[in-house]
Amino acid sequence: MKVTFPHLGNAYIAIEALLQGLGHEPITPPLSTKRTIEWGSRYSPEDICLPFKTILGNMLEGIELGADSVYMLGGWGPCRLGYYAEIQRIILHDLGKKVKFVTLEVPRGNWRMARERLRHIFGPTRTRHFLRGCQLSWAKLRAVEQLEQRSLQARPLEKDHGSTSRLLETQLQKLRMAQNMKTISRIKAETDEALQDLAAATASHAVLRVGLVGEIYTVVESFVNLRLEERLGRLGVEVIRTISLTEWVEEHIFKNALGLYNQYELLRSSRGYLHSFVGGHGLESIARSVEMANAELDGIIHIFPLSCMPEIIAQGILPQLSADKKVPILSLVVDEHAGETGFQTRLEAFVDLLQRRCTYVRKEKSLSRC
Numbered sequence: 001m002k003v004t005f006p007h008l009g010n011a012y013i014a015i016e017a018l019l020q021g022l023g024h025e026p027i028t029p030p031l032s033t034k035r036t037i038e039w040g041s042r043y044s045p046e047d048i049c050l051p052f053k054t055i056l057g058n059m060l061e062g063i064e065l066g067a068d069s070v071y072m073l074g075g076w077g078p079c080r081l082g083y084y085a086e087i088q089r090i091i092l093h094d095l096g097k098k099v100k101f102v103t104l105e106v107p108r109g110n111w112r113m114a115r116e117r118l119r120h121i122f123g124p125t126r127t128r129h130f131l132r133g134c135q136l137s138w139a140k141l142r143a144v145e146q147l148e149q150r151s152l153q154a155r156p157l158e159k160d161h162g163s164t165s166r167l168l169e170t171q172l173q174k175l176r177m178a179q180n181m182k183t184i185s186r187i188k189a190e191t192d193e194a195l196q197d198l199a200a201a202t203a204s205h206a207v208l209r210v211g212l213v214g215e216i217y218t219v220v221e222s223f224v225n226l227r228l229e230e231r232l233g234r235l236g237v238e239v240i241r242t243i244s245l246t247e248w249v250e251e252h253i254f255k256n257a258l259g260l261y262n263q264y265e266l267l268r269s270s271r272g273y274l275h276s277f278v279g280g281h282g283l284e285s286i287a288r289s290v291e292m293a294n295a296e297l298d299g300i301i302h303i304f305p306l307s308c309m310p311e312i313i314a315q316g317i318l319p320q321l322s323a324d325k326k327v328p329i330l331s332l333v334v335d336e337h338a339g340e341t342g343f344q345t346r347l348e349a350f351v352d353l354l355q356r357r358c359t360y361v362r363k364e365k366s367l368s369r370c
Contacts, residue, residue, distance in 0.1 A: 009221055009245070013141075022133060052084055059072075086103070138246075211292035286314050
């Protein structure tokens with residue numbers, strides 16, 4: 001089968017390997033562009049959030065390339081993600097798209113439906129090929145995150161603006177083509193060495209450290225967040241990610257399926273601000289903000305799509321957290337109408353505030369030692 005799927009950052013590199021291991025032909029949609037959002041927005045409910053519209057656009061572009069099946073994650077709880085797949089399936093049907101739509105989610109007791117989905121997912125593949133595909137896919141996903149993490153550290157120190165991003169894109173495409181573990185390890189080592197060379201000339205200057213929290217899609221998908229991490233890197237900021245796709249898979253898929261997932265640590269970190277799960281990554285946004293404030297990061301950026309209920313709850317709590325912990329927090333809301341000029345201006349103003357604050361704090365500490 002020819003299977004398409006929505007983008008989530010650079011996870012497509014791992015998803016392709018997994019689908020090939022399952023015996024399918026992956027039809028990867030083009031990286032999201034203005035056309036993707038315009039196409040998705042045209043057929044989406046007017047007041048639905050930006051991730052829904054972009055994901056629908058990915059599906060339509062994948063079908064345009066010849067896909068006969070669509071795979072989409074499901075979910076449950078207060079977040080509207082649980083409704084995405086069913087509404088998107090109906091929209092594609094109404095548009096006359098004759099594709100098999102498969103929702104991937106934890107069974108939650110409906111094992112008959114789970115078996116039907118599994119029959120479709122496990123294509124004409126041998127167990128050996130499937131296991132190799134899983135191993136390769138997981139190794140690629142871990143490698144993608146490691147390469148991205150190293151680029152976040154190197155970007156604010158780079159000698160030539162854009163050199164880190166160009167190197168990262170080149171190495172990610174090499175990783176995409178890798179067919180064994182040895183090649184993946186070589187690419188990671190090669191990237192580390194190259195990034196050290198890019199940063200060597202300016203490694204001595206001070207770098208601001210800013211944590212990034214928010215709704216997972218807008219945090220991970222660079223086109224949707226207007227390349228937030230790159231913009232901050234060029235302003236001399238090292239971004240500290242709080243969302244990991246490998247961690248998300250481990251916690252929300254494997255542990256959740258086995259009934260082992262719990263939110264005790266998150267609830268403990270957010271004590272005094274939020275005492276229950278509110279859907280999506282709302283609880284994580286508060287818990288991670290507390291943890292980063294306690295770690296004395298220079299600032300925190302909270303990004304989420306317009307009308308996202310869990311993150312709106314978090315946004316209402318963050319000002320009090322900012323005052324209590326004495327850490328600047330900037331909330332950014334994105335939708336299909338977000339303008340790059342205003343977005344950049346807000347980032348520059350926030351970074352300028354952080355720089356002035358850090359200078360003042362260093363001066364105060366110096367005086368206190370005298």
